[in-house]
Amino acid sequence: xxxxxxxxxxxxxxxxxxxxxxxxxxxxxxxxxxxxxxxxxxxxxxxxxxxxxxxxxxxxxxxxxxxxxxxxxxxxxxxxxxxxxxxxxxxxxxxxxxxxxxxxxxxxxxxxxxxxxxxxxxxxxxxxxxxxxxxxxxxxxxxxxxxxxxxxxxxxxxxxxxxxxxxxxxxxxxxxxxxxxxxxxxxxxxxxxxxxxxxxxxxxxxxxxxxxxxxxxxxxxxxxxxxxxxxxxxxxxxxxxxxxxxxxxxxxxxxxxxxxxxxxxxxxxxxxxxxxxxxxxxxxxxxxxxxxxxxxxxxxxxxxxxxxxxxxxxxxxxxxxxxxxxxxxxxxxxxxxxx
Amino acid sequence: xxxxxxxxxxxxxxxxxxxxxxxxxxxxxxxxxxxxxxxxxxxxxxxxxxxxxxxxxxxxxxxxxxxxxxxxxxxxxxxxxxxxxxxxxxxxxxxxxxxxxxxxxxxxxxxxxxxxxxxxxxxxxxxxxxxxxxxxxxxxxxxxxxxxxxxxxxxxxxxxxxxxxxxxxxxxxxxxxxxxxxxxxxxxxxxxxxxxxxxxxxxxxxxxxxxxxxxxxxxxxxxxxxxxxxxxxxxxxxxx
Numbered sequence: 001x002x003x004x005x006x007x008x009x010x011x012x013x014x015x016x017x018x019x020x021x022x023x024x025x026x027x028x029x030x031x032x033x034x035x036x037x038x039x040x041x042x043x044x045x046x047x048x049x050x051x052x053x054x055x056x057x058x059x060x061x062x063x064x065x066x067x068x069x070x071x072x073x074x075x076x077x078x079x080x081x082x083x084x085x086x087x088x089x090x091x092x093x094x095x096x097x098x099x100x101x102x103x104x105x106x107x108x109x110x111x112x113x114x115x116x117x118x119x120x121x122x123x124x125x126x127x128x129x130x131x132x133x134x135x136x137x138x139x140x141x142x143x144x145x146x147x148x149x150x151x152x153x154x155x156x157x158x159x160x161x162x163x164x165x166x167x168x169x170x171x172x173x174x175x176x177x178x179x180x181x182x183x184x185x186x187x188x189x190x191x192x193x194x195x196x197x198x199x200x201x202x203x204x205x206x207x208x209x210x211x212x213x214x215x216x217x218x219x220x221x222x223x224x225x226x227x228x229x230x231x232x233x234x235x236x237x238x239x240x241x242x243x244x245x246x247x248x249x250x251x252x253x254x255x256x257x258x259x260x261x262x263x264x265x266x267x268x269x270x271x272x273x274x275x276x277x278x279x280x281x282x283x284x285x286x287x288x289x290x291x292x293x294x295x296x297x298x299x300x301x302x303x304x305x306x307x308x309x310x311x312x313x314x315x316x317x318x319x320x321x322x323x324x325x326x327x328x329x330x331x332x333x334x335x336x337x338x339x
Numbered sequence: 340x341x342x343x344x345x346x347x348x349x350x351x352x353x354x355x356x357x358x359x360x361x362x363x364x365x366x367x368x369x370x371x372x373x374x375x376x377x378x379x380x381x382x383x384x385x386x387x388x389x390x391x392x393x394x395x396x397x398x399x400x401x402x403x404x405x406x407x408x409x410x411x412x413x414x415x416x417x418x419x420x421x422x423x424x425x426x427x428x429x430x431x432x433x434x435x436x437x438x439x440x441x442x443x444x445x446x447x448x449x450x451x452x453x454x455x456x457x458x459x460x461x462x463x464x465x466x467x468x469x470x471x472x473x474x475x476x477x478x479x480x481x482x483x484x485x486x487x488x489x490x491x492x493x494x495x496x497x498x499x500x501x502x503x504x505x506x507x508x509x510x511x512x513x514x515x516x517x518x519x520x521x522x523x524x525x526x527x528x529x530x531x532x533x534x535x536x537x538x539x540x541x542x543x544x545x546x547x548x549x550x551x552x553x554x555x556x557x558x559x560x561x562x563x564x565x566x567x568x569x570x571x572x573x574x575x576x577x578x579x
Contacts, residue, residue: 080419102425113416115353117360122347129348130424158360 029092030055031104031182031213032077036086039072040237046072048237049086054182054213059204059229062217063321065333069237070217071110071186077215078107078184090182103132106180110187112171116160120151120170123159124177131178138177145173150196164191172200176207183207185216189223201226219333221322225249233325240328245321252290252319252327258297260287261313271303281326283334290323350421350431351438358442368446372396376450380457386544393454394513394535397447397472398504401479402486405439406496409487409575422576432484432572440473440480447472454541463550464540470557471534477564478530479504481571488578511535516547523547533557 032054040046047069054060064070075081076088079096087094090101114123121142128138146155149169154162162170168191175183183204189197204214204227218224224231225245233241233248241248255278260271262285271287272280276295281288291297297316304311322333347353358365375396379389412418421431451472455465486499508514510522511531517523526532526547533556536548548556 079423097428099425099427102423105423107423109416109419111416113420115357115417117357118347118353122345122356125346126348126353127420127424130426132425135346 029089031058031091032088032215034077034083034086034088037073037076037083037088038085039076039081039083041072045069046237047076050234050237050239052077052215052232052239054215056181056213057208057211058213059208059227060213060215060232061224061227061229062215062232062234063219063221063224063325063333064217064234065219065325065331068234070219070234072237073234074184074186074215074217075109078109078186079105080107080109103178104181106175106178106183108171108175108183108185108188110190112167112174114159114162114167114170117158119156119158120162120166120173121146121155123170124174127174128177133178141177141179142173145177149173165193165196168192169196176203180212182213183215185214187218188216189218189220197223198226221320221333224321231321233321233328235325235329235331241324248321248324249319252323254293255319255323256291256293256295256297257317257319257323258289258291258300259315259317260289260301260311261285262287262307263310263312266304266307266310270305271300274300274303276300277303279327279330281330281332283332286332286334288323288326288332290319290327350434351441354438354442369449372400372447372450373453376453380453380542386539386542389542390535390538390544391513393450393538394475394531395508396450397475397534398479398508398513398531399501400446401440401443401476402483402500402504403497404443405436405480405483406486406490406500407483407493408439409435409484410490410493410496413487413578414492418576427573428576429569429573432575433568434572436480436484436568436572436575437477439483440477443476443480444473447476454538458541458543461541461543464537464553467533467537467550467553467557468541470554470561471537474557474561474564475531475534477561477568481564481567484571484575488574507531512547516545527556530560533560 030053032052034050034052037047037050040048045067050073052060062070062073076083079102082096088096091104093101095101115126124142125138128142133141146152149172151166151169151173154166159167159170172188188200192200201223208214208229216227228245230242230244231248232239265285268280268282268287271277271289276292277289277300278292279290289300291300301308325333344352344356344359347356376393379392409418421435422428424431451468454468482500482503483496486496490496490499507529508531510525511529512526513531513535517526533553536546536553537557539546540550540553
């Protein structure tokens with residue numbers, strides 16, 4: 001899915017997923033403005049009073065554990081579901097069913113369905129045409145996108161023969177084929193291999209440079225760091241912190257991150273109260289500790305208190321965005337919202 | 340036509356393209372109505388029973404088929420993708436439902452053709468026959484679409500759609516004709532009546548209606564269900 005594979009030498013040299021330049025676009029309303037969004041499910045979970053904006057060319061990653069409300073939020077922002085309270089405006093329009101709004105959006109949801117017996121190309125053609133591309137532009141863009149996506153050889157195979165990764169690549173092709181000006185992507189790297197994930201990040205950055213707003217959800221801290229831009233930390237339906245990747249990392253910059261892999265769960269209390277331990281969190285048999293910069297990690301292990309034989313491995317690393325979340329909530333991203 | 344099917348750009352084209360890519364399923368789909376109708380139409384079965392069986396065939400296959408398919412499309416996430424298309428949801432949903440009705444009509448064309456070929460002298464009933472069949476199939480698809488919004492599986496849909504269809508068939512006089520004037524009025528308000536009357540007429544059975552009024556009634560009924568297609572289509576796409 002690297003860009004050079006998809007660059008058609010005969011074409012203009014523009015990546016195939018870039019929107020067409022249009023006069024006056026710089027003056028248009030902000031791509032996404034959401035204020036006080038509430039969408040709560042009967043069984044619990046959802047989004048509670050969340051504010052979010054995405055400017056032109058801005059990259060925003062919504063980072064949170066499973067069950068924190070990411071998918072609910074993205075479904076509202078992607079015009080799938082209405083907000084129960086609060087308001088959302090896309091390019092200044094508040095009607096989520098407005099065809100102009102939907103034409104300006106590229107939406108990728110976590111469970112993207114396709115017409116299984118049709119080929120990948122037939123699927124993409126259907127959506128490209130329904131999103132307003134005329135046949136010649138649809139053909140030109142799809143040919144380039146299929147090459148870029150690495151699906152070139154599978155283009156005429158039925159989707160029922162595609163792997164999960166191929167389906168996600170096809171869904172990406174469909175999401176960007178009409179040149180949207182705002183991308184709403186739920187877990188976009190789900191099913192992608194490392195190379196595909198790297199190419200996706202590169203694509204998103206280039207789209208942003210071309211003025212496309214991007215909002216994506218993930219619980220992969222490394223993806224959010226690679227994408228850059230602004231990060232919204234989501235917990236139990238609320239945005240607990242927003243800031244650039246650099247700002248959030250600065251908050252944990254002076255700390256050490258100690259990760260203990262254990263053969264069985266051990267009590268956290270003694271570890272958490274060792275000198276130098278600022279925050280402790282646990283996800284299954286992994287214990288994550290944020291230590292003061294001058295703390296001695298070896299001394300902290302005394303807190304295992306007779307359970308030292310259960311220690312299978314330890315790592316001392318620089319903190320990442322997940323540690324900013326841990327510091328704010330006392331819980332790891334991997335643990336989900338129930339721990 | 341090849342291009343229409345090889346590069347589908349509309350929901351009806353997509354429906355047909357999927358059909359032709361599954362030749363075995365297509366063959367079963369086309370043979371099933373014939374398997375029911377041919378023995379009836381080419382045996383010495385009285386017109387009343389043949390008309391009853393063919394009416395029941397059309398009245399049940401459309402809601403059962405549409406309900407099951409749309410229920411599967413809902414759980415697979417395809418209806419959600421339709422919801423995000425840049426067009427009013429009512430129009431997209433209507434397109435989806437009417438595409439299903441169109442495929443059903445293709446499926447019963449051989450059966451209706453057999454009815455016509457069997458008794459060319461009953462040509463006066465043919466307009467009512469086609470209008471009644473179209474109305475029944477559109478209504479059945481609408482019912483299947485609605486049922487798919489309140490159920491969680493194709494199996495559940497089958498139970499839900501039969502609940503209104505079977506009493507409606509009875510009240511439409513499909514199983515036994517009504518002579519009572521009150522019931523006669525009720526019958527005229529119900530679906531399937533006009534198709535059943537047209538089949539009776541076309542197959543040489545005793546009717547309670549003339550061909551002209553039956554065609555007008557079927558046409559009005561078809562117009563009514565077409566008017567309902569947009570709100571039902573919207574409900575189909577917007578139901579979570």
